[in-house]
Amino acid sequence: MSSVVAKAGLEIRNVGKLFTQPGKGDFRALDDVSLFIKPNEFFTLLGPSGCGKTTLLRMIAGFEYPTEGEIRLNGDEISDLPPYQRPINTVFQNYALFPHLTVDQNIAFGLEMLRRPKGEIDKTVDEMLRLVKMTEMRGRKTSQISGGQQQRVALARALAPHPKVLLLDEPLSALDLKLRKEMQIELKRLQHETGITFVFVTHDQEEALTMSDRIAVMSAGKVLQVGSPRDIYDHPANRFVANFIGETNFLTGTVLSAAPGRADIKLGTGAVIAAGVPDGMTPAGEVTVVVRPEHAVITDPETAAVKGTVDTVVYFGTDTHYHLKLDSGAPFTVRQQNRRGREVHLAAGQPVGIDIPGGVAQVLRD
């Protein structure tokens, strides 16, 4: 089999996928992707549509085959196995519930295919119905239940055979906002209760941040960064990640001095700020620095190092976004929470100062 010591978890090793399209040239959907997903982890593949996240998910499920590399589950090579021989189940984007079967028949399907004894099947189905709170609906046809309920049945069906890994392909995208929030919490609960590894695909950065243990950000068939939500939000590795996850201000400056993990940067306006530096990088010369809008604070223009004028003010209820124009001409956004008694009233054209506290700025690799 393999010279590698078997280790628990799902390993994606140097996987690539080249689609050959006659007459249209080749298309590289995945390019040298390597990931290691730990047992019991809630792992998210995040990226815009067409980034290859769904192709990777389909490969793990067995609906596509990698043209390079290998996929290992607990040390065993599985990339050559058909879907029905992999201990991995999927929650499909459109749920793909069998319309000719009832709710409980749908949930029992996988167990029946595995030829589990009748008693065990019944017991597991009952358990699953309870787990997703669908016991009352067990005899219904899948066309007679709501979208949110179909979602729960799809989850129960995929969890019933107790797979090693559960794949979820944008399962919440068809639900409305309120239901989506509920299901996010529900999914976290299910993952916690079952202890199954979840691999979750989404293009919604907020969903990824709130639910995941770790996130892999993908773009154009490559994995750009892997890390915890906090890691990825606070220390984006490059411009794409910084831009894709949350709103960000980009500033350019020159490195004055650098120490491991931090550097002093002189901005175009002459102001000097302290910024964090990614591991293993020694910044020099011209660099790009990112500052999250909620980390900057509007202050008195007289005393602040960075100055600008107000362009537009957008009120959001919980907070207010101030779109500013720096003296250097670059745009800059500040987001401030709206608190009773601490309202700030700013008008377009008004000069303001911007305070960037030490450590909130981050130098980008590229």
Added chain:
Amino acid sequence: MSALQRSTAKRDAGIDRVSRLLTLPSLAIIFVFGILPLVIMLVYSFLKPAAYGGVEWEFSTEAYVSFFFTQDIFDETLTFNPDYLSIYLRSFVFAVGTMIACLLLGFPTAYFIATRPAHQRQWWLLLVTIPFWSNLLIRTVAIMLIIRDEGLVNHWLINLGVIDRPIVMLYTNFAIVLGLFYSFFPFMVLPLYTSLEKLDFRLVEAGFDLYATRGRVLRRIIIPLAKPGIVAGCLLVFIPALGAYVTPLILGGGTHLMIGDLIAQQFGSSRNWPLGAAQALILMSGVLVALFFYARNTAGKGVGHGR
């Protein structure tokens, strides 16, 4: 690595090969019993007729020659004989006339059905679907029964004192054209309905919004959008009407021939199979021309069947 690729590629190719094999029974049946007979007929058309039906295996172009000419028995000179051609022309005129009549009356019918409320529509549609699939022979016999001299129409007209002697309708051109219209009208309505049902009526609203009248909306918006249905319907009426056999057989009474019963006659009482084969192939080439125009009109839009 390469072993992996090889085995998965092999499995995919295997599945593909199995699915291709699945088409084999149908293709074999149609090829052997549907296409091969057409080829045999092509061969037959170049042979000589046997005295009691069937063929003599001797090459001859006689069938095609006698389609256009009469051969004098004594001096073997050929004189042009338009008898067969005129039957073909008549059939063509009848088929085109039927097609136009079906279109002119079928379009309003299909439009009417397509604009019924959704829950009513399926019942209206069933009213067209039933004759579409019903027995053509029986429907034609039904017409024969009411238009013949002793039929219901003449019976009533005489009883009402409108006429004192029955109007002869059966075994006339009128009977055939009526029968053709009656037979193939549903073939026009169904494809038209399919097109019109898909019509986005917001486009009609947009037309009204831009100052078009009802008539102009119909001409400039609805009819152009229903064109695929119109073309498919015309084809579905024209082809069977051109080769109609049952209608002239029952309503034409053997005196007002169309291509269909002319061909059948060669294989029956006239016992001239090669001539019948040649006549069938000439009809077939007419059908192919119609299909060619249809294919050119719908190129890239997929073949739309009547249903």
Added chain:
Amino acid sequence: MAGRGTDVRRQPGFGLIAGLCLTILYAPILVLVIFAFNANSIVSIWTGVSLDWFAKALDNEGFHQAATNTMIVSITATIIATMAATAAALGTTRVRSWRGQSAAYMTISLPLMVPEIITAVATLSFFALVASVFGINLGLGNLIVAHTVFCIPFAYMPIRARLEDMDLTLDHAAADLYATPWMTFRRVTLPLLAPGIVSGAALAFIVSFDDFTISQLVAGPGQQTLPVFIWSMTRRPMTPELNAMCAILLGISILFISFSALIGQRRR
């Protein structure tokens, strides 16, 4: 009414034309069926309701023989054609497109394009040749074969349409839940395809049951089917017995048509 002026769909006079055409379409059939219940022996003079002609029709020896022939031919042709068409539909949809696929599709729809009379005389020529070269005459088998050919495309169309409507991810879901390709076919594809197959079989049966042209030319002595028998009845002095026979045939056709249409609608 305000609604009348603003209904953008309305086209004046279209309803009238539709009503007129549907009346023309049904009037002869209705007259035919009504007079099957006529007590009088003259077809167009009504004297009273009676079921005598139906009794007489059902007692007719020739009608029995023709009905037996029709049932043998139609049922056999329907079964063969539906099986072949189901296989063909599976082979031409939901697979990666293959070279010759459109040629296969054209071949299957060919019997719909050729005028019936040509099919009839070509089939007649074919069986004559087979009989003279190989000395084989399959009897009713000839008719079964001829019917099977034109039944295939009619059975194929609704099955293919149903397959194309079916969501391929359902098959993926089954495979994901440990169903082998065979189990996926048996437990997911086939049950979902069943309405299409039934609808296709019903259509195949109708077109075979109703066929006149091909049967008339291909059938040998003693192989008359019901439509051919009815045609031979029209050439004798006509009594309402003919109406009764026609009404029976129409009733069977309409039953199958409605059945097929009903299944087609349940899909939505």
